[in-house]
């Protein structure tokens with residue numbers, strides 16, 4: 380069945396049918412992280428949102444016909460600061476090497492955390508430092524075309540040279556000046572003019588350029604990398620709402636002025652922000668945590684994904700503990716049903732459910748997609764449930780198979796352990812010595828098994844992170 384995708388385009392402020400430039404190569408660019416530290420939970424929202432879109436596009440156009448680019452910004456003062464601190468503390472290597480090391484380390488963390496949330500790696504993950512040459516070329520071109528000027532070792536983009544500046548966020552240059560905390564600098568012709576290139580001091584990373592040794596501004600990175608990897612016009616540009624202004628506005632100005640005959644991005648998608656228990660996440664409120672923190676606390680990645688997808692991407696998403704507990708129970712029930720009645724290999728022969736595809740095709744209505752999953756609760760639905768959980772990225776095929784067989788093996792041994800615990804309890808009732816019962820209950824809790832005991836019955840129920848390896852000794 381043909382799928383008609385509708386996406387909400389920030390530029391046109393409405394939902395409209397998605398028509399790719401080339402269905403053989405659908406192209407999407409999403410702004411990636413500045414790699415100076417671990418990703419906080421809010422950083423993960425766009426990753427999960429655009430992963431769902433990526434999966435939908437791959438389903439509709441074919442996995443080999445979608446190119447997804449997400450960059451790493453590895454030119455940054457905070458990365459430099461860490462590298463400098465390490466050098467001062469006696470770390471070996473040049474500063475450049477230490478900078479690179481810090482970026483490598485952070486990129487490794489980032490990818491591990493995002494994979495734990497079920498996000499596929501994009502096809503291309505360019506690093507800004509590998510694209511300095513095209514950035515310099517683009518800046519030279521902007522100067523030649525009269526859109527940028529050099530002043531005191533800086534190169535600035537002249538916002539007045541681009542009539543449509545402000546169209547994405549719907550503001551005029553005058554409004555922006557009134558509303559923004561603009562960096563006033565004597566060399567700027569207009570306070571809204573933004574940096575394309577700035578000088579670098581001798582002790583910090585820098586690259587040679589026609590304007591002296593320096594480094595690129597943040598915005599030019601995305602314009603240059605998207606052009607190199609996706610061309611002057613591509614289909615979708617995504618990112619968080621907080622990037623609309625000034626970052627995306629500036630990307631548009633640079634790219635449209637450098638390539639006036641091209642369209643840059645045809646659809647602009649923005650996700651709303653994340654809150655924690657109804658409040659903005661902030662270090663001062665003490666509710667700031669990273670994805671890694673949550674994973675370390677034992678919140679599985681698929682639980683985080685489930686909570687995220689429960690809210691539409693254009694609405695603020697509230698992370699609450701209650702939602703996490705609900706999601707964990709829900710996913711546990713899914714795995715249980717599949718373990719009892721399903722078969723993951725057989726499930727992979729099915730197509731994803733049309734109702735779920737339709738929900739996603741309607742501007743990524745993930746909430747509706749999850750509602751479809753919840754309705755798959757009969758023994759006949761087990762394989763369809765498995766197929767769609769994998770399609771939506773909650774588990775890889777391997778991870779779900781492993782989960783199911785762990786569950787089955789665990790249930791087998793739990794049957795035996797339940798009898799043993801029952802007998803131990805009977806003995807303890809007489810001897811009043813409950814030490815063996817307590818010992819067994821302690822091991823079960825370490826293995827994440829919930830224990831319910833009544834007078835003549837012991838019920839052992841594996842939880843979602845049930846770990847049968849820990850049952851040794853029972």
Ligand SMILES: [Zn+2]
Nearest residue numbers: 410411601626
């Ligand atoms: Zn960007």
